[in-house]
Amino acid sequence: MEKEEFYKNLQLKGYRLTQRRQEIIDYLFTFPNRYIAAREIIEYLQSKHATLSFETVYRNLHTLRDEGLLVELQFGTEAHYRIPCTIAHHHHFVCLACGRTYALLSCPMSTIKDFPEGFEILYHRFEIFGLCADCQKAEQPTLVNALISNQVDANLSKRE
Amino acid sequence: MEKEEFYKNLQLKGYRLTQRRQEIIDYLFTFPNRYIAAREIIEYLQSKHATLSFETVYRNLHTLRDEGLLVELQFGTEAHYRIPCTIAHHHHFVCLACGRTYALLSCPMSTIKDFPEGFEILYHRFEIFGLCADCQKAEQPTLVNALISNQVDANLSKRE
DNA sequence: AAACTAATCATAATCATTACGATCTAATTC
């Protein structure tokens, strides 16, 4: 979706195109195929407007997410956001350092046969986390937290 | 792993079997195949010992997780823990209301072919969240948070 | 039983996020 179309969708849904809201959207549009942490957006906007309230950023991100105009992904200790992909349902490789994503067209749900009886599926998640080629060269400190808080998966695969 | 074996492993690794630690482990052992929120463990231990420090519970959960003796899973707004499965690497259906899990033996990693060039995989996660047959009858309030904070996935599948 | 060091408690701080009431501003109407 292009930026102008994004604005229009927002207004069709009855939301105003405010200065802050537009700045948030514009910022996300400058990073195609990347998840950006809420904190990063706050830092950016605060550098432009010293009076920015956190609440404004969080409220907007949640509104846009609830309307399906943004995609949210939790990793490390923070929520991350991005402009949605335009292609059909799929999953991602996600770089823990820069948030860049790489599409993975296959969805594991299609191959599953052993569903527990009577279980109502509400949603699923499948992500492959790691380091993109660029970030392997220059490891960033943000990586550490994300790794530690997900050590579980590392341990699980060790036991295999 | 049986409880006695768990204790022994802990001591072999040089950790003491303290009262609090044992109570945490025992509590988790009373819920086979279920993820328990750190908060639930704290509430339980506080009801037994008014002087309990949060830190004690969090520290123990992290220590045990780091040693591979517990498995951690983040969903909703909280970290959840469980005694590890004894079978090889696999994934789960997870009930959002009670935390009960159902094994899913296939792992999507085995079928993936389109890896982005130079991407270093550190870990992956794949979970199917929903409501088990029991919890569908009596929906719990805890469910709401977990759902809201993962609305992204619901939206993604809508767009499909 | 004394000694040693890990583990706990008590207390406070941190980080990410959410809440609330007063003020402002984008869109609509006159």
Added chain:
DNA sequence: GAATTAGATCGTAATGATTATGATTAGTTT
């Protein structure tokens, strides 16, 4: 194009989950 009016923002404070620290307690070893 000024007045109107919700919707959005700011300012401030609070919350929930988790982490930090230093004094005290308690498993384990000698």
